[in-house]
Amino acid sequence: MFKVKEAMPKDVGKGIARMAPEDIKELGLSEGRIIDIKGKKITAARLLSCDSDMTEDGSRGFIQIDGITRENAHVGIDDKVEVNKAEHSFAGSITLKPLTSTALLEKEGDAAYIRSLLEGMPVREGDRVRTNLFGARICDFRVMNTAPGGSVIVSKATYVNVEKQLELEKKEKISYEDIGGLGPQIQRIREMIELPLRFPQVFDRLGVQPPKGVLLYGPPGTGKTVIARAVASETDVYFTHISGPEIIGKFYGESEERLRNVFEDAQAHAPSIIFIDEIDAIAPKREDMGGEKQVERRVVAQLLALLDGLESRGQIVVIGATNIPNT
Numbered sequence: 001m002f003k004v005k006e007a008m009p010k011d012v013g014k015g016i017a018r019m020a021p022e023d024i025k026e027l028g029l030s031e032g033r034i035i036d037i038k039g040k041k042i043t044a045a046r047l048l049s050c051d052s053d054m055t056e057d058g059s060r061g062f063i064q065i066d067g068i069t070r071e072n073a074h075v076g077i078d079d080k081v082e083v084n085k086a087e088h089s090f091a092g093s094i095t096l097k098p099l100t101s102t103a104l105l106e107k108e109g110d111a112a113y114i115r116s117l118l119e120g121m122p123v124r125e126g127d128r129v130r131t132n133l134f135g136a137r138i139c140d141f142r143v144m145n146t147a148p149g150g151s152v153i154v155s156k157a158t159y160v161n162v163e164k165q166l167e168l169e170k171k172e173k174i175s176y177e178d179i180g181g182l183g184p185q186i187q188r189i190r191e192m193i194e195l196p197l198r199f200p201q202v203f204d205r206l207g208v209q210p211p212k213g214v215l216l217y218g219p220p221g222t223g224k225t226v227i228a229r230a231v232a233s234e235t236d237v238y239f240t241h242i243s244g245p246e247i248i249g250k251f252y253g254e255s256e257e258r259l260r261n262v263f264e265d266a267q268a269h270a271p272s273i274i275f276i277d278e279i280d281a282i283a284p285k286r287e288d289m290g291g292e293k294q295v296e297r298r299v300v301a302q303l304l305a306l307l308d309g310l311e312s313r314g315q316i317v318v319i320g321a322t323n324i325p326n327t
Contacts, residue, residue, distance in 0.1 A: 001080040004039075007066035008051070012177045013130035013138075015121045017045035018064040019083070024049060029085060034122045036151060037065065038082040039075030044122035044151035067175020067234070068140075072127045076198060076234055077176070077190070088122060091152035093159040096141035099128065114141075115160040122153050128173075140173075174230040182223055189214060189231060193317050197235045197271045200315060212307050213318035215279070217325035224321040228275040231319075238272035240265060244281030247299065255282075256302040263306045263316075271315040279320035 002019065011018065017035060024047065029035065035047045050064055063083060065073070075081055096114070117131040127143045144163065146152045154160075176186055196203055196210030203210050216224040225241070232239035242262055249255045259282075266272040276282075282299045310316050 002061055002063040002083055004070060004075055004077055004079050004081060005062045005064045006077060006176055007064045007069075009177060009180070011064070012066045012175075013068060013132070014066075015045050015069065015123070015129070016048055016066075017069065017083075018048050018050040020060045020062070021049045023060050027083060027085075034086040034088045034151060034153065036084045036086040037063070037069065037073050038084065039070075039073035039079060041072065041074040041126070042124065043069060043072035043127055044086050044088065044124050045069055046120075046122055066177050067173070068128050068130055070175070070234075071173065072124075076194075076236075086122070086151040088151040088153060089148055090155045091123070091158045092147045093161065094123065094146045094152070094154065095144040095161045095163065096129070097144050097163045097165065099140040099142055100138070111160045111162050114162060115154060115156075115158055118154040118160075119156060120153065122151055124151050125149065174226060174233045176230055176234060179223055179226055179230055182227065186227065186230075189216075189227060193231050193273070193319070194235050197237055197273075197315065197317065211317070212310060213320060215325065216319060216321045217323065219323050225275070225277060228273065228319045228321070232273045232275075235271070235273075238266065238269035239275065240272065241275045241277065244276060244278035244283075247282050253298075255299045259299065259302050259306065263310075266316050267310075272317075274316065274318045276318065276320045278322060280322040280324055283320075 002023070007016070008018070017037060024030065029047055031048055033047050034044055036042050036044055045065060050062075063081060070076060073081060114131060117133075118129060121129065123129055123143050123146065125143055125145050128140055129143060130138060130140050133139050141162070179186065192211050192214055200210070216227065218224060228241075229239065240262060247255050247258050249258060262274060266274050283303060307318065
């Protein structure tokens, strides 16, 4: 069994898995071979050696795969997977269903263009694959079927059929590899949010209470929202995104009711993440709430009561975001 680690940025979307050279040799494999990665589901990838900086401390027993491959194998970072040599063949044909808009693909011969982008990539039925159309936009597809079945490689001779109907996804898929320059912040957030959501038994065994929430702060556009979405996507939990100003209502008690509804919905779909953007709009400093700010005073009291009353602590996490943390 090998522990899953994040992929290198250069490998994202290419169906590549990297392992320590010693592990590759021990498994009787070689670079460039197609392997089956077995998590809760089996997916295929092309095996390469990891860069020297990953093994300079002698570390072994890991496999680097990107968010798409992790999704295909139904695993997350730090999960354990089996790695086996794949019995593969070249695909005679594959059928793809778009997961994102394909407005650029309206001409005859576009399927051949997609085939050229996927050439050499190992796939299995049910996998998600990613292409960069015309160097302008990313487009994801679902592999609906392959001939023959099992792990296959797309080649120049493969017939590619692209279905016209778009498969609507319930939520946007964002992986940690989609976020650049925030490695230390992501690591801390994973420890505080992802671990309680994915491994609640660890906290129960240690007798440690997981955090109820996390505050993300920074100027607009620094990635607060995308980090929250990435955590929800990587942990595969229910995600609710609300904006602080949207909570405030003009009628008495309306704001508190909206807040209660959000928490009740998250409780019903636990494990879940509640992301409150611009939380400073509903939770200013108590000393700044004079008589003219009775609505804010009631909302703050309601928010604190809801946080204190969380029955599924660790299974419902509140993430607040603001660009003025001292309010």
